[in-house]
Amino acid sequence: MKKFSLVAAILLVAGMMALSVLAQDAAKKEAPKPVPGPAADAIVQWNEIGRKLIAMAEDFPEDKYDYKPTPEVRSFAQQILHLAGTNMEFSAAANGGKPSGEEELSRAQYKTKADVVAVLKKSFADGAAIMQQKGDKGIMTAIKNPYSNEMTTLYSLALGFNEHSGEHYGQLVVYYRLNGMVPPESRPKK
Amino acid sequence: MRKLSLMAAMLLVAGLMALPVLAQDAAKKDPPKPASGPSQSVLDTWNDIGRKITAMAEDFPEDKYEFKAKPEMRSFREALLHVADTNYFFTNPVKGEKPPTEGDWSKDKLKSKAEVAAYVKKSFADGAAAIKAKGDAGLNSLVVDPYANQQVRVIDFAYGFAEHSGEHYGLLVAYYRLNGLVPPESRPKK
Numbered sequence: 001m002k003k004f005s006l007v008a009a010i011l012l013v014a015g016m017m018a019l020s021v022l023a024q025d026a027a028k029k030e031a032p033k034p035v036p037g038p039a040a041d042a043i044v045q046w047n048e049i050g051r052k053l054i055a056m057a058e059d060f061p062e063d064k065y066d067y068k069p070t071p072e073v074r075s076f077a078q079q080i081l082h083l084a085g086t087n088m089e090f091s092a093a094a095n096g097g098k099p100s101g102e103e104e105l106s107r108a109q110y111k112t113k114a115d116v117v118a119v120l121k122k123s124f125a126d127g128a129a130i131m132q133q134k135g136d137k138g139i140m141t142a143i144k145n146p147y148s149n150e151m152t153t154l155y156s157l158a159l160g161f162n163e164h165s166g167e168h169y170g171q172l173v174v175y176y177r178l179n180g181m182v183p184p185e186s187r188p189k190k
Numbered sequence: 191m192r193k194l195s196l197m198a199a200m201l202l203v204a205g206l207m208a209l210p211v212l213a214q215d216a217a218k219k220d221p222p223k224p225a226s227g228p229s230q231s232v233l234d235t236w237n238d239i240g241r242k243i244t245a246m247a248e249d250f251p252e253d254k255y256e257f258k259a260k261p262e263m264r265s266f267r268e269a270l271l272h273v274a275d276t277n278y279f280f281t282n283p284v285k286g287e288k289p290p291t292e293g294d295w296s297k298d299k300l301k302s303k304a305e306v307a308a309y310v311k312k313s314f315a316d317g318a319a320a321i322k323a324k325g326d327a328g329l330n331s332l333v334v335d336p337y338a339n340q341q342v343r344v345i346d347f348a349y350g351f352a353e354h355s356g357e358h359y360g361l362l363v364a365y366y367r368l369n370g371l372v373p374p375e376s377r378p379k380k
Contacts, residue, residue, distance in 0.1 A: 032334045035341040045350060070367045142225045150223035156231040159349035163239055163356040170360025174368075177260045 037136040042158045043128050049165045050124035053083060055184040056172055057120050062113035069178055076175050079168050080120050081105040087123030089146055090161050094130040094154050099146035131158060229326045232348045233318060239355045240314030243273060245374040246362050247310045252303040254369055266365050270306055271296045273358045274313035280351040281313075283333045284320040284344055321348055 036044065057080050065077040074082060085103035092099055110116045131139055134154060145152040176183045226234070247270050255267040264272060275297075278290045300306050321344075324331065329345040342350075366373045 030339065033338075033340045035332055035343055038343070038346070041343065041346040045346070045353065049353060069364060070370075073364075073367055144222055149220060151225035152231065153225060153228075156225075156228070156235075159232075159346075159352075160235050162349065162353045163235055166353040166356030167360040167363070170357040170362075171364050172360075173357070174259050174263075174361055174364035177263055 038155055039131055039134060039136045039139045042139060042155050043131050045162050046128055046131065046158055047124065049162050049169060050128070052185050053080070053165060053169055053172075054117070054121055054124065056080075056169075056176070057113075057117045059184050060113075060176070060181075064179055065113055065116070066107075067175060067179065069175060073171075075107075076172065077107055077110070077116050078104070079172055079175075080116050081107060081110055083165055083168055084116075084119045084123040086161065086164065087120075087127050090157065091123070091126045091130055093143060093146040093157065094127070094134070096143070127158070127161075130154075227326045228345055229321065229324065229329050232329065232345050232352075233321050235352045236321060236348055237314065237318055239352050239359060240311075240318070242373075242375045243270070243355060243359055243362070244307065244311045244314060246270075246359075246366070247303070247307040249374050250303075250366070250371075255303055255306070257365060257369060259365060259368055264361075266362065267301070267306055268297055269358050269361055269365075270310050271300060273355050274310045276354060277313040277317050277351060279336060280347060281317045281320045283336060284324065284347070289336045317348070317351070 035041075060076055066075045068075040068078075082104055085105045089099045089103060105119065110119055131154065134141075139155045139158075140153050142151040143154055143157070144150075145157065173183050173186070225231075250266055256265045258265040258268075275290060275295055278294070282289050296309060300309055321329070324344050329348075330343050332341045333344055333347060334340070335342045335347060363373050363376070
């Protein structure tokens, strides 16, 4: 009986190992997912950096919202408000409007963490909604670049803005670490 | 004669005042430059963040290359090498080559400022060459994103990597400021 149990155990382990190899093979052989259209792709990228920034804004302690690592740079809240402001410029350009030139939303106007989070969330949601509405054709139609006297497309503009959002995300990662905290995106996945 | 001189002076001042207004009007009326093709737009975004990061690599004092804001973070040098290594996850698949593997990481290989700066520069130049080689039509061709087993258009893929570079640029901006230095891009333009 004892010998039988040992054999059974060995077979069980071998079977489990084989299964896991098969599962890995299946994953490798699975055909890559098909490509989304340009509007969907721009929205995915826009929402991805948006999600990471919104998670920070929601997570960072309100009593540290005015933290800045050195006096000459933007505070945590000012960084978030700057991003919300630039997103608003994006939406204005997408709707054919003129840029307001006021990218720095005032901390005096957005006093609480809830205010700051809400305006950031809305700015990303509005940008995504406009791209959704424009669709693949509309997103590739020429529009005026709000920052230079040249034409561009909403698609190029959106992805350029993403790079800009990334720059501020990277700064905020350091703000987190300097406060002894781990950014939400860098925490172990549950 | 005196009256005439005064009048002349007044006319001169009025003329000088009018000149900038005219110049502004001319600038306003200049039609915006036509949109560049998608290949040029993505190349501009790619090269712009590449230029900013390369400028940092070349500018930051070598004796601070191992600086990190906190012990658990990447050093200045490691962050630069991470960006450059990551660029080849774009460039290799676009060229039909295999993405790098762990053995390719440069972290333990490149130590001096000259080596690191040259590698960073080359990684962006290689990516730019791959984008150029694709041209407008080729940018819509598909590659498999090695991170997501997902088909992706080359152009969307490139913008995603530019955003990633942006995140690390932002991190390095904070490293500059923590060392009492101003990032090259943020210095007054000559």
